[in-house]
Amino acid sequence: MTIDPASLELKVGFEIHQQLATRSKLFCSCSCEEAQKYDRSFVRKLRPTQSELGAYDPAAMFEFSKMRTVEYHTAFGSSCLVEADEEPPHDVSKEALETALIFSLALHSKVMDEVHIMRKLVIDGSNTTGFQRTMLVASGGYLDVAGKRVGVQSICLEEDAAKLIGDDKGIRKFGLDRLGVPLVEIALEPVTGKPDEIMQVALTLGRLLRASKRVARGLGSIRQDVNVSVQNGAVVEVKGVQQLDQLVKIIEHEMQRQHGLIVIAEKLKERKVDVSKVGERIEDVTDILGKAQSKIVKKILDGGGLFRAIRVPGFAAMIGFEPYPDIRIGKELGKLVRFYDLDGVFHSDELPNYGITQQQVAAVMSRLQASGNDAFVIVGGPEDKAKFASDAIVRRLQAAINGVPAETRAATPDGKTVFLRPRPGPARMYPETDIPTIPATDSMRKALADKVPRSWDEIVDSLAKKYNLNKKLASQIFDSDYLGVFEEIAGMTKVRPTFVASKLTEDITSLQRQGLDVSVLTDGIIKDIFAKLDAGAIAKESVNIIFEKMMKNEAKTVDEAIKAAGASSIGDEELDKGLDRIIDDNMAVVKEKGMSALSTLMGRAMAEYRGKSDGQKINAMIKDKLQKLVK
Amino acid sequence: MAKQDSGGYRGAALRLLAKQGVSVGDSVRIATEDGEMSGVLMPRYESASEDYISIKLKSGYNTGILVGRIKSITKLQKSERAKAAKASEITESEGRPKIALISTGGTIASKIDYRTGGVHAALSASELYSSVPELANHASIDPEVLLSEYSENLKPEHWTMIADKVAEKVKNGKYRGVIVSHGTDTMHYTAAALSFALQGLPIPVVLVGAQRSSDRPSSDAALNLLWATVFAAKSKYAGVFVAMHADASDDAIACHVGTRVRKNHTSRRDAFESIDATPVALVRNNVVEMQKSEIKLAKRSENNLVAKTKFDDRVALLKYYPGFDPRLIDHTAKAGYRAIILEGTGLGHVSKECFPALKKAVDAGIMVFMTSQCIWGRVRMTVYDTGRDLLDIGLIPLSDMISETATVKAMWALANSDDAKKVMQENLANEISASIPL
């Protein structure tokens, strides 16, 4: 079943979070570099501030009820007392604010007269303070994408969160190196269209930001939250989309999932299911399941857990019903309980299974006084968590009649989405009183006007002209993570820019597609390789081989890779002798074919000298030798 | 608009708001050259520029609009009082120990009004319990607001007020302990003051504060208050203590003896340290872990309270430094001070240029005491010539008494004894260490 996005009224809003390449963090002088290893750690417990407890916010209440211990890891140079929340924040980084203002000007957005720093509550531990510092820099404006004008909602400057480095149930671990790295958040007005047209919007915005040369590059430096909705559905927020090719898949998946949920809702309505009756009856069924030959059941019981069964009237065959492959309410419930650190959830449509027998199913049905039209859901775990989870399951099943619930989902690397948490209420913000407000004066704006980046097209054209690249290659190198290093190499060596650009784009991309680790190719390593090529120490053909050796972790340094590949260049004299030997060995062919023996000889020579000498040079030398012989 | 609800606005901004009849909390629509913005009018901090009007937008962000660019302000809706969050009902169980909580300033618990961004102290018992619900497991808290001052504004007369209030609670007899919540900047001065003013305490009196304000989820206030309460309820020992984070983690709090503690960091949670001693106790997970210590603590109910709560503030604390002008001593003497605490170098020295001024002061009947700016360690004025000369002039060494503690003690001694010089050299409340552990 394929879906037409237009008939569903697909709407997608983007919120782009782009890390800036500033010399220091947003509120202190620490470096934005990622830490290689951590030296120290401390633990904290966050608690919601009082007024939060007054309002019913299931996510916050649950997080609090877990009273999670958060363990923070610090590294010298990349975090200080500020990140540890042991010192008040310093003044906002001028460089970061300037960059946010430049983006605002580039997007024709209206800069605030006075910028106020706010605290946005986040109590999942990703901020040591319990809030994220953020400021609204500009609002309104637009971005032109392939003839369409996309509205800008707001441009904010904020601090990045700490990096999750581990989550053993009960203890969440974060690295503080990323905390406080400046991020510009740009929210766009929702757009309609086909998923790949929508992707163009994100691509265009990303290019505009990169054109400023003021943003960080590489994996994780740009993250996209995507709000997806279809007709008659609520807005679903998908967090953490890191790559554009993932984006199209995610939009398609969400479209299908949301439409699937609407189809299920229609069926429930046809059946006249009264969802208010869901969860009217919840029973402890630990004794019934206790006899099951199920690993999951055993594990939960061994951990002192119990099982609660929820009666779901009228839902028989609906929890497992799949309007699209793999899209069913049952799967949503499975992810929902993960939020409560549980993994034991079963529903009647999938039973008997998992070591739970037909007799046990019947026993649960009778305990719940359920009829043939009814379904049930069983959730197992420690008492308090099972209670929270069963409340959440009841709410989710009740919401099924409305189709798509508003929630926050996480993007998976394969382009799907999973439930992350209930959608938070309106952002809870209050002023960050430790930092004075910042006036954004007209003179400040005027001074930045000439720093507004040129358009992507202009930049690509000038790149193409400057380095004599074709436009495709110029755009590829611009979109890649290697523009900076490319320009350095082009300035530093005599290697042809076209060659450098194609190695840094097509070749690296194809190695990456083979699943190799691209992160080992640092700018330093890349420069080293091309410097060696420039000096004649390696041949052109070796570049790719060295990339591969390093990405496969078969070599730690460029020199090791050269050795491992046997790629060190040989001298002209040695090559000359070697080619003479090859011709001697194949004299019969030469005599028989004359000049046409070239291809045979070339094959033999390349087998021996690939990566040690330049192919064109070998070709020329053999040709020369042949001509002399044949004459 | 009345002065008291100007919301911090002054000048042109205030005139504009007054003209339109708009006050803080009202929903407004503001038109400027670039279009319109709607939001709730926010208060302005007194120190902020008077050229802007602050509003909270629907997105939750605050922003400032230049008054000069405003074409019109329209009031959309009058300020609505935020509905107060229902305080959770705590059923008080008779079994729990009663603890008196005296608050003097600083907010150990607070509420945030997300609509206006305002932070309010949460000081009633029910507010405290809903802020730190676990408190109810350990004690039945009896709160009372005595003062509402930043601790840098506290004076010796406030120490008297606090001491009298604590004495009242102690004499009441029903409390297992007293907690004094206090701004951290001068908490150690107040701790020393209470240590001298309230000798023979039969129960623990615990000062507690927060280095991170309680309006943030990461505040140290809750843990400090919680474990301070556990210490007040469970400690076998009596006396005056300061209870604050033991390190950067939300794990243990350290209990310091009131005369041996100092704020040694501007901002860290573990800013308070015991000088020349280890903290007498750590409290974590509801358990009081007494530490090995040279300090002799009185047992609960071992003594009877002797309250002498007066202070004489005619005491000066002078820190010596290279280039120190001896005339500062002359001025101090002339200004009517009765005692000078010198913070000398090393083992207790000042330059020989100060000798004549010191001699003049001593001869005029002013007591001059020597402490060390090294913070850690004892003064010993018989080791070098300078020290011996100073002793000859009549300076009185104060062993390893912390200079701040010495200043407070001198104020107390002058107000409560005819022989302050003698009292200063006696160990009354562990302010002098018999031996300092390695």
Ligand SMILES: [Zn+2]
């Ligand atoms: Zn830092």
